[in-house]
Amino acid sequence: MNFSSTNLYARWRQTALGVPLVGETVGAPPPERLLQHVWQHQRLVRDRLHLVDGSPVQVLHPGFWNHEAGPDFRGAVVQFGNSPARTGDIEIDLAPAQWHAHGHDRNPSYRGVLLHVVWEPGRAGDPLPTLVLANQLDASLADLAGWFGGEGASAVAPSLAGQCCAPLRELAPERLVDLLNQAALVRLAGKAAQMTARARTGGWEQALWEGMFRALGYKQNVWPMLRLAELLPQLVPAGGVVAPALLQARLLGVGGLLPLELTRRKLEPDAELRRIWDQWWRERAQFAALALPRDVWRFHGLRPANHPQRRLALATHWIGDRNFVARLERWFAAATEGTGIGATSRTGTDPATSLLAALQVVHDDFWSWHWTFQSARMTKPQPLLGAARVTDLAMNVLLPWVWGRAVADADDARRDAVERLFLRWPAGEDNSVLRLARQRLLAGGARRFPRTAAAQQGLLQIVRDFCEHSNALCTGCRFPELVRQIEPEMPAA
Numbered sequence: 001m002n003f004s005s006t007n008l009y010a011r012w013r014q015t016a017l018g019v020p021l022v023g024e025t026v027g028a029p030p031p032e033r034l035l036q037h038v039w040q041h042q043r044l045v046r047d048r049l050h051l052v053d054g055s056p057v058q059v060l061h062p063g064f065w066n067h068e069a070g071p072d073f074r075g076a077v078v079q080f081g082n083s084p085a086r087t088g089d090i091e092i093d094l095a096p097a098q099w100h101a102h103g104h105d106r107n108p109s110y111r112g113v114l115l116h117v118v119w120e121p122g123r124a125g126d127p128l129p130t131l132v133l134a135n136q137l138d139a140s141l142a143d144l145a146g147w148f149g150g151e152g153a154s155a156v157a158p159s160l161a162g163q164c165c166a167p168l169r170e171l172a173p174e175r176l177v178d179l180l181n182q183a184a185l186v187r188l189a190g191k192a193a194q195m196t197a198r199a200r201t202g203g204w205e206q207a208l209w210e211g212m213f214r215a216l217g218y219k220q221n222v223w224p225m226l227r228l229a230e231l232l233p234q235l236v237p238a239g240g241v242v243a244p245a246l247l248q249a250r251l252l253g254v255g256g257l258l259p260l261e262l263t264r265r266k267l268e269p270d271a272e273l274r275r276i277w278d279q280w281w282r283e284r285a286q287f288a289a290l291a292l293p294r295d296v297w298r299f300h301g302l303r304p305a306n307h308p309q310r311r312l313a314l315a316t317h318w319i320g321d322r323n324f325v326a327r328l329e330r331w332f333a334a335a336t337e338g339t340g341i342g343a344t345s346r347t348g349t350d351p352a353t354s355l356l357a358a359l360q361v362v363h364d365d366f367w368s369w370h371w372t373f374q375s376a377r378m379t380k381p382q383p384l385l386g387a388a389r390v391t392d393l394a395m396n397v398l399l400p401w402v403w404g405r406a407v408a409d410a411d412d413a414r415r416d417a418v419e420r421l422f423l424r425w426p427a428g429e430d431n432s433v434l435r436l437a438r439q440r441l442l443a444g445g446a447r448r449f450p451r452t453a454a455a456q457q458g459l460l461q462i463v464r465d466f467c468e469h470s471n472a473l474c475t476g477c478r479f480p481e482l483v484r485q486i487e488p489e490m491p492a493a
């Protein structure tokens with residue numbers, strides 16, 4: 001069954017945004033906007049990237065999208081071969097010759113560019129290391145265009161109700177739920193496609209770890225966490241056994257997250273740090289070429305519970321558990337067993353609660369009592385995984401992973417079970433994007449907004465597909481017109 005042909009929202013995206021359905025081809029050169037999205041989300045074969053001269057390159061952080069004048073991305077961290085990682089800017093063009101043609105070579109704003117990213121090779125146009133995207137994407141250009149919504153765009157979100165607010169208000173409640181759910185399923189399929197693309201080169205388990213690490217990186221540290229996950233095959237050789245304490249030392253050491261100084265005031269943290277350093281000293285030279293620079297991490301505004309030291313400690317427990325994937329499979333089977341799939345499991349708990357139980361680490365001598373290596377002992381132990389993160393992991397990683405595998409195996413029953421669980425999952429934490437989206441699309445109408453994570457995901461997808469392609473005045477947005485077409489009858493999903 002073709003997902004796109006049965007999902008109304010997927011057809012809307014094609015009609016309104018001009019994006020191809022999965023499997024269609026795109027003949028013309030891609031718009032630079034699409035290439036910028038590809039770079040931002042690193043939809044590349046990251047484990048085998050090479051420059052036009054054939055030398056290897058690793059992107060430790062893609063940098064921050066610059067919407068002002070100057071290079072496209074600022075503050076990227078890139079490692080050329082085995083050289084130390086460098087921090088600098090990224091410029092994206094269609095061809096190497098545009099470096100001169102666009103005057104970048106004469107513009108002082110571009111002096112910090114360390115990598116020229118182009119769509120396809122051409123006449124040598126710049127003296128910079130050059131990376132060609134055309135043959136290094138992790139999926140077809142048509143699939144990526146479909147996921148990012150054609151050319152992609154960005155706009156400053158307004159604080160006023162949008163033009164879709166009125167037609168959405170006219171929708172019967174069940175129609176609104178249908179619409180949000182269909183948009184959410186488009187989002188699920190997109191995330192699954194990304195994991196499937198990674199599984200093609202690294203295997204499903206590696207795709208899972210990379211997704212989990214990314215999610216544990218939250219907004220600030222997605223890229224260094226992903227990089228550590230990509231290094232796992234080198235840190236934990238296939239079939240080999242690495243004791244959890246040793247793996248923790250490797251991840252923290254390679255990640256550049258081990259403090260160089262003891263606190264000299266807090267006994268337990270200092271003792272733990274000494275113990276980890278004792279392990280890491282012995283292996284430091286062996287893994288030196290993989291080491292991440294310390295400044296690739298972002299700590300500003302980070303809550304102690306989300307500190308990467310603590311998150312890596314949690315991941316170490318998961319990786320060290322040989323039954324981890326089997327435990328997830330058992331959880332999924334239990335959560336989808338019976339008639340009311342997803343609402344409650346056979347254990348009588350909701351799926352978020354049972355997933356938290358499956359992922360929780362019972363106890364860690366140090367990390368249950370300390371937020372970081374600098375923290376004093378807490379008065380009572382804190383779980384390594386909080387309830388609020390479970391919905392994030394489920395919606396963004398675990399369910400897309402199971403869905404992607406089901407589609408790859410042509411297992412329609414399993415895919416349907418994932419979708420039912422996905423659509424019934426209780427709502428996760430609110431955030432500023434969701435609040436603004438509710439204000440624009442629903443005039444803040446929290447009463448009409450279903451309390452499910454799928455509704456949240458659907459809203460985020462609409463923002464991505466429509467709001468981000470328009471402006472504060474909703475200029476040119478086709479969403480209101482499409483919503484008006486729903487009434488009186490909406491085709492079944």
Ligand code: SF4
Nearest residue numbers: 162164466467474477
């Ligand atoms: S840009 Fe489109 S989807 Fe977004 S608020 Fe305006 S009308 Fe609604």
